[in-house]
Amino acid sequence: MVFNPSPKQIGWLKGAIFALALVPLLRMVYLTVSGQLVDPLEFITRGTGDWTLYFLCFTLAVTPLRRLSKWNWLIKLRRMLGLFMFFYGLLHFMTFLWFDHFFDVQEMWKDVLKRPFITVGFIAFVLLIPLAVTSTNAMVKRLGGKRWQWLHRLIYVIAPLAILHFWWMKAGKHDFIQPTIFGVILSVLLLMRVWWAARK
Template sequence: MTFHPSPPQLTLLKSLLFVAALLPFGRLVLFTLTDQLGANPIEFITRNTGDWTLYFLCMTLAITPLRRLSKWNWLIKLRRMLGLFAFFYVSLHFTTFLWFDHFFDVSEMWKDVVKRPFITVGFSAFVLLIPLAVTSTNGMVKRLGGKRWQWLHRLIYVIAALGILHYWWMKAGKHDFEQPIIFGTIVAVLLLVRVFWAWQKRSKNNALAGTASEAG
């Protein structure tokens, strides 16, 4: 079944998605104001913002497979917003780390980044997300050129892998691997689908090139 929303419907859909994506942040604010963050508020905020970063990364990666399988090409118009919300929540995640763990002492924060591998990979993922967020506008697409923009935004695959590794190492101390495995499986499937499609496209192109060569 093909569904093509009209411009007003698409605008409404984007508005609803925007509001829904802010709900986890609103919940954090509400819990903070009503003292419902539990015995360890910093851990609650850190875990919550980290989880939602991964949720939005997974949703961003899921757009292309969903678009290709459903033929709903309009889904691509939602990808930028999802990616920017991933950056929004990872920024909150990092700010929590810098503020509550280090009280904005950058030198102490950097020592922590260098010394602890799970923070190193998490910080690396955050840094790699910055150029993707900065170049998310239509103007930057034109400025960089379509191909260079696409190559830059393929960093999302590396970022997702680093995010999973960060989460895995963080949970390793508690021997709690259930959620990292779930996230890792989702990301692996979304990446393997892309690898399969790339292989399929290359095989088709090679076959066409062989046919053209024989005909010539």
């Protein structure tokens, strides 16, 4: 069944998604300020990283859901989901820069170059920046549709880098359950695009 919500309904849906997307951040802030955490730094680092991956999955799921359901209006939610992916990725990076290195950029660079899992995570975050900067309608017009699309295909590079970052980080604890789940989900979402492209 094709469901076509009105612009007003889509506006309400966007508002609800916006509010819900801030809940994880508010929860992290509340638990940290109230002193309920044994290790606030680890909790915030892990939480912001996890939610970056969640929103990466949500963003990449929009196109397959749209194609399978024929709900073309879903595309109107993708920008917001992508920006929240960047938002939590930025918080994840700022946690690393602020609490781990107290804004000492030189020490941060040493850490980035020394530890491979941080290296790939940093590369993934840097690649997210041009996607966030060019997310507006004005930038789409300025770049042109085709160039904008090619630029935003960086997400297909960012996704495996993010999984590799998560995998290497968990490898030290021999905990591969979450990285495997995220890896399977993102692999399916990317392989669906490969399949559709091959059929063309």
